Amino acid sequence: MEKPGSLLLTLLRDGPRSLWDILSRWPYSIRELCETLERLQTEGWVERSSNQGTQIHLTERGREASRSLAIAGPEGEDFSCSACQGKGLRVPEAWRRRFLELTRERPLPVAEYDQGFMRSDDALARVAFMHRMGDVADRDIVLIGDDDLVSIALAITGWPRRIVVIDVDERLGAFLERVNREQGFVIEFRPLDIRRPLPPDLTASFDTFVTDPVETVPGFELFLSRAAASLRGRYAAGYFGLTTLEASLVKWHRLQQLLLRMNLVITDVLRDFSIYPERENRWERFYASYAMMSLFRIEGHLPDRDWYRSSFFRVEAIAAPQPTILGECTLSETELYFDEETLATPRPDVR
Incomplete structure (x- = not known):
């Protein structure tokens, strides 16, 4: 699976997320998220909420695949400084x-x-x-x-x-x-x-x-x-x-x-x-x-x-x-x- 797809599965591993939540962590373009989401839906890895809202979750196939993925990318352990939000700067x-x-x-x-x-x-x-x-x-x-x-x-x-x-x-x-x-x-x-x-x-x-x-x-x-x-x-x-x-x-x-x-x-x-x-x-x-x-x-x-x-x-x-x-x-x-x-x-x- 290409990197954008594996990152999306990793993001969803711990449960459903809204599209806005995913976008707030997504390292690629909006269009690439749309293309990745459509591809993973077609292949049976993820599903949209039944009312066509913004919630996206893994299918059983997606959950099984996500377990084998390394914890990395936007859902990996966050090593950034909480005090400066990772900026390395102090605002007086x-x-x-x-x-x-x-x-x-x-x-x-x-x-x-x-x-x-x-x-x-x-x-x-x-x-x-x-x-x-x-x-x-x-x-x-x-x-x-x-x-x-x-x-x-x-x-x-x-x-x-x-x-x-x-x-x-x-x-x-x-x-x-x-x-x-x-x-x-x-x-x-x-x-x-x-x-x-x-x-x-x-x-x-x-x-x-x-x-x-x-x-x-x-x-x-x-x-x-x-x-x-x-x-x-x-x-x-x-x-x-x-x-x-x-x-x-x-x-x-x-x-x-x-x-x-x-x-x-x-x-x-x-x-x-x-x-x-x-x-x-x-x-x-x-x-x-x-x-x-x-x-x-x-x-x-x-x-x-x-x-x-x-x-x-x-x-x-x-x-x-x-x-x-x-x-x-x-x-x-x-x-x-x-x-x-x-x-x-x-x-x-x-x-």
């Missing part, structure tokens, strides 16, 4: 308290821009890791998109020399302006659709970028090209989030090739570093437009846990960054946001 309590206070009235996600934010501690842990790598203190930092309000987390430390947020969402600009006024921060906001190139005063002007690109190949190339264009040169660094849920390893391979062409080398990948909380995002309405709902035949069955997560990448320039997209980009919204793997991306007309 003073940061946590202030960040929670300042982001309490943050703008909620809208489908039009494929928005969503991670847990507060995960945003703060990003800053802690960036600082450990020498990319925060006395650095000029640009954030291309900032649903997670990492700009505020950076400002709380007082360490960066300059913080600039580039985003198409004017609501974010208004929110950051209010926080600046109340807290004395100097977070700059520049409204921009990144299909347009960066203005000259933001080109080759930063030591560090942070972004969470859309996960189509054209969209990733566009986001990272703009990010690369922002960097000053050799030793400048960048950070971005990327899932395996909507970006298979085949896609990761293509994305790594793009990074190499841009003179960016991956120095670190922190697996499943960021989790996106269902309750705080209040995006229940998005689910009706997710392609995965009909693919799994689970329309109307909302998650019973936080399941969407991403890994955190660090890249560093080995020479002058070479963005592969320089001028205006003519990608449509469909081309930018959707492909055969982006199955948990909302349609822009969701209200």
Whole structure:
């Protein structure tokens, strides 16, 4: 049996699990889970609940097979640190308290821009890791998109020399302006659709970028090209989030090739570093437009846990960054946001 199939049997060994529970532990793409589940059902290893809900369990044949599988993978013994949730980083309590206070009235996600934010501690842990790598203190930092309000987390430390947020969402600009006024921060906001190139005063002007690109190949190339264009040169660094849920390893391979062409080398990948909380995002309405709902035949069955997560990448320039997209980009919204793997991306007309 191929590895994805054996991992799924291992996950189900101790009893039924919801699809959302499986997805929260699944190391491959949503589409690969669907294909694996269909194959194991057809071969008689697993069954869905009788009412076509989200519960999945082993058949007798599957239970017998699972007993012979080594305890490994997502259901093996967990050796990660419970105190830091495996991150190897400590978030100062003073940061946590202030960040929670300042982001309490943050703008909620809208489908039009494929928005969503991670847990507060995960945003703060990003800053802690960036600082450990020498990319925060006395650095000029640009954030291309900032649903997670990492700009505020950076400002709380007082360490960066300059913080600039580039985003198409004017609501974010208004929110950051209010926080600046109340807290004395100097977070700059520049409204921009990144299909347009960066203005000259933001080109080759930063030591560090942070972004969470859309996960189509054209969209990733566009986001990272703009990010690369922002960097000053050799030793400048960048950070971005990327899932395996909507970006298979085949896609990761293509994305790594793009990074190499841009003179960016991956120095670190922190697996499943960021989790996106269902309750705080209040995006229940998005689910009706997710392609995965009909693919799994689970329309109307909302998650019973936080399941969407991403890994955190660090890249560093080995020479002058070479963005592969320089001028205006003519990608449509469909081309930018959707492909055969982006199955948990909302349609822009969701209200």
